[in-house]
Amino acid sequence: SQQGEEDPQALSIQEGENATMNCSYKTSINNLQWYRQNSGRGLVHLILIRSNEREKHSGRLRVTLDTSKKSSSLLITASRAADTASYFCATEPNTGNQFYFGTGTSLTVIP
Amino acid sequence: EADIYQTPRYLVIGTGKKITLECSQTMGHDKMYWYQQDPGMELHLIHYSYGVNSTEKGDLSSESTVSRIRTEHFPLTLESARPSHTSQYLCASSELPGTIYFGEGSWLTVV
Numbered sequence A: 001s002q003q004g005e006e007d008p009q010a011l012s013i014q015e016g017e018n019a020t021m022n023c024s025y026k027t028s029i030n031n032l033q034w035y036r037q038n039s040g041r042g043l044v045h046l047i048l049i050r051s052n053e054r055e056k057h058s059g060r061l062r063v064t065l066d067t068s069k070k071s072s073s074l075l076i077t078a079s080r081a082a083d084t085a086s087y088f089c090a091t092e093p094n095t096g097n098q099f100y101f102g103t104g105t106s107l108t109v110i111p
Numbered sequence B: 001e002a003d004i005y006q007t008p009r010y011l012v013i014g015t016g017k018k019i020t021l022e023c024s025q026t027m028g029h030d031k032m033y034w035y036q037q038d039p040g041m042e043l044h045l046i047h048y049s050y051g052v053n054s055t056e057k058g059d060l061s062s063e064s065t066v067s068r069i070r071t072e073h074f075p076l077t078l079e080s081a082r083p084s085h086t087s088q089y090l091c092a093s094s095e096l097p098g099t100i101y102f103g104e105g106s107w108l109t110v111v
Helices: none
Strands: A004-007 A010-014 A019-024 A029-037 A041-051 A055-058 A061-066 A070-075 A085-093 A103-111 B002-007 B012-015 B019-025 B031-037 B043-049 B076-078 B087-094 B100-102 B106-110
Touching: A004 A085, A010 A019, A019 A103, A029 A061, A029 A070, A041 A055, A041 A061, A041 A070, A041 B100, A070 A085, B002 B087, B019 B031, B019 B087, B019 B106, B043 B087
Parallel strands: A010 A103, B012 B106
Antiparallel strands: A004 A019, A019 A070, A029 A041, A029 A085, A055 A061, A061 A070, A085 A103, B002 B019, B019 B076, B031 B043, B031 B087, B087 B100, B087 B106
């Protein structure tokens, strides 16, 4: 399978703490994206990082990309209960045909 | 805000029934996708399309079929539903390279 893997599978933290989740993938990519999914809903795009970028910020989100290790991390700082959701990485291979999603990390932020 | 719509959101049907899940997008995207996702699990690509009259099977074998007669419309059909088809079905569209936009999902329960 060309789908990536994320770890941890599940993460539970206290409100105010930082949450870090990791994504590993298998093919050369054009970009990598992170998505959020609330229970029972569709996925919502959070941030995109291109293959020639190493780090990107958006509000409380920080994404890193290491193409030599084929891995990415998503850091959510100062977490809130509303951040509770599943987070997926998605890669766009440089063949450009489709997206491949990771297995997801389920984040629970305890108030 | 993504302009991609799925209907119905929730459907409970009997075994053997034919059902069609509708998906429409108003963004003019050529590429559209159907993913299947069981609760708390990863997304599996079951169908995709590069444009009108183009349909391809995804990584996960599915007994469903799709059609793409118009750019904005990508319906998914199950000719004879079975309990094993119970799942969430997510429709998405994109321009590559770029962001993939998801609908809210259709929850199908076959009894």
